[in-house]
Amino acid sequence: MSDIANIEELKKLAPPAELRRAPVVEGNQGLGWLTDKLSAFAESKKIPMWWWILFIPSAICATVVLPFCLFYQVTTGVGVWGNNHPAMWGLDIVNFIWWVGVAHAGTLISALLFLTRQHWRTTIGRMAEAMTVFSVMMAGLYPAIHVGRAWFDWYMFPVPNSNGNWPQFKSPLMWDVFAVNTYLTVSILFWFMGMIPDFAVFRDRAVTRPRKFIFGLLAMGWTGSARQWHNYEKAYVVLCGLCTMLVFTVSSIVGLDFCTSQLAGWHATIFPLYFVIGAVFCGFGMMLVILIPLRKWCGLENIITMSHIDKIAKLALVAGLIIDYIYLQEFFIAWYSGDPYERWVFGHRLFGHTYMTLGWMLIGINVCVTQLFWFKKIRSNLFALFIIGVLINIGMWCERFVIVVGSLYQDFLPANWGKYMPTRWDIGIYVGSLGAFFMLYLLFVKFLPMIAISEVKGATPQGDPHHPLGGAGKGGHS
């Protein structure tokens, strides 16, 4: 399809190199080539060694460690965790917020960048959405078991019952139930709808009958007619808008759980914003951790280009700087309020002997390490980016720990002073949820279209009817 004369003509018309945008896909050899390349991994019968090496431990964590810990915890009680007076919230809530945070960047990358017409999002959007779906699942697990008697979880839903009890809607904890369930449902819908045209691609390419049948069912008869695309695009933009609203709502509601309480360290109006930005920052870290190995192992270096990685790093830097500003504000307000309890809590975040390591880790990573993203050398070094991505996740985990436990463990009266240390069951459930997340993610990568094939094709010059490579100007449309 490439026409040499047209390419020469295009080069003359193109702006100077420094003003040109990086191409969405490098080394693009046409739409057919792209389709082959993007569906190759999910279609190949041979499962590579790295996949098994990652999958088996993840699956063991997910199917042995997690159910075992859950069974013991649910049948015995929350006492198996380190949670006790005064730190009634421990790793369960820390991990809940952490997982919601990981989810948020996925939605932000996919939905907000769509609304701002960033074409580079097409290559990473699907993987980001999958990250959202699986991490919201993990997040949802924690409140369900944290209630202690998990068999009464249905009390949280407005189900008519013989006692005439209803949920108590004046509590933000109740709003959380709705927020997390909505987030899970909407992100699954968004993820699934985005995949319908790609299921059709898989259906049309299928060589075996089971594949044709399964993807035929999933594609639901998608033909790709202009009328279908017309409604589809509208629905997509609406869903993107709704998902963007969710990014700013779900973590805000989680933030409200804290700031509506009277506890020093929690009682601050900045919390909703704080949690949203923290979530996004953490998620960008996770995105780097997932994308950098996968693009190499799946041979997608031309699709998820260095330019895309660079942009994610820049977005992480922006989120990191906002986080740093919020830290500054938190400490300033604690000092400026003159409230001795506030000052005590914030002083103890950095200088209290119990959790000062975590406090300094969060400063060291979220404030200092993030600044490395300013340098182009770091942003083009995949190994450094991967390590920073891991560190950001650790840093944000420390932040949640410091906020949750660091505010609870020494409140107004010395009689309420205590200490929280996670037990093996706390850690077991966390490891199990990490395993479940990676297991689901690996299954997604292997069996579903991990890159939005139709969106990427639409963002290439070959897909643009007004571009010479899309056929413009050769007796066709001009």
Added chain:
Amino acid sequence: MSQPVNDKIYGLMAEFNTPAELLHAAKKVRDAGYNRWDVFTPFPIHGIDEVMKLGNSLVGWVSLAGGAFMFANVAGLIWFTNAFDYPLLVGGKPMFSVPMTFVPAYIMLIMGAAIGALVGMLGLNQLPRLHHPLFFKKCFEGASRDKFILVIGALDEKFSATETKQLLESLGGARVEIVEERD
């Protein structure tokens, strides 16, 4: 499978190699006075909506309806459960007020609007529909790959097996073929 169930014709299809060729052909087909035709492409083609005069999709309205329905219902549910059926006094706060109602109602608005968008999209596209006359054409599989297919329906008033075929061929369409109707 390969034998047509009856001899009715669904339409004529033509295959194009680039989106620009397709857009050009679509304009000509429209100018020739056809009404019942459609293009099948691997991704949405910029500008085809105007050529086909598709106007504004109704999906947005379905989504709005879903959102409004959920918002009103959840607000009503909160009033019914916390203020009417089992009035619950917590911290001396009013039984029913905007701050306690808005957040859950708003979050469920998003849920309703999202379900509305998906259901609206599927409904307006008449999906799921697991069979389609075009699926029996081997070359239609290119429509999800790198081919751009234009189909003029046999139900169009101007449709004629010979003249329509000539038009499609003159527009540069490859594989101008008859698509059989199937039940």
